[in-house]
Amino acid sequence: MHKSELMRGEKVKSKTKTKTKTEENISREDKKILNIKKKLESQRVTLLAEAGETIIGTLSPEKLTFPDLGDQATAESDRSFLLRLRGREQKLLKKIENAIEKIDSGTYGVCETCGEKISIKRLEARPVTTLCIECKTKQEEEEKLRE
Numbered sequence: 734m735h736k737s738e739l740m741r742g743e744k745v746k747s748k749t750k751t752k753t754k755t756e757e758n759i760s761r762e763d764k765k766i767l768n769i770k771k772k773l774e775s776q777r778v779t780l781l782a783e784a785g786e787t788i789i790g791t792l793s794p795e796k797l798t799f800p801d802l803g804d805q806a807t808a809e810s811d812r813s814f815l816l817r818l819r820g821r822e823q824k825l826l827k828k829i830e831n832a833i834e835k836i837d838s839g840t841y842g843v844c845e846t847c848g849e850k851i852s853i854k855r856l857e858a859r860p861v862t863t864l865c866i867e868c869k870t871k872q873e874e875e876e877k878l879r880e
């Protein structure tokens with residue numbers, strides 16, 4: 734498949750993806766993506782709750798608010814908040830946020846490196862992925878070389 738064709742297809746598709754669409758007119762794949770979104774959101778809540786427990790002893794109560802991490806205006810407080818999360822959780826949370834954002838904007842499931850569609854099976858198995866299996870394999874090989 735030509736890359737340009739695929740990109741065009743994605744654009745057209747993303748236009749039809751709105752939050753107002755009803756159950757009847759969404760495809761099976763969209764339903765799966767909505768399920769993935771639900772999973773991501775509950776994972777996010779769990780992570781934030783765990784982070785809250787972790788930092789509860791070190792912060793004064795008025796600082797224990799959970800900022801909306803998707804909001805640009807709170808980027809600075811997000812950052813200090815995220816700094817308190819352990820590295821692995823922090824990375825995962827960021828990935829979850831990105832995935833949810835992409836689902837909302839209709840760009841979810843497109844490989845960030847090559848622009849190809851990521852298979853729904855892969856997305857279900859690993860919802861936060863931003864790369865197709867081919868690019869991910871390549872990236873992992875490169876990471877191994879750096880270590």
Ligand SMILES: [Zn+2]
Nearest residue numbers: 844847865868
């Ligand atoms: Zn790719």
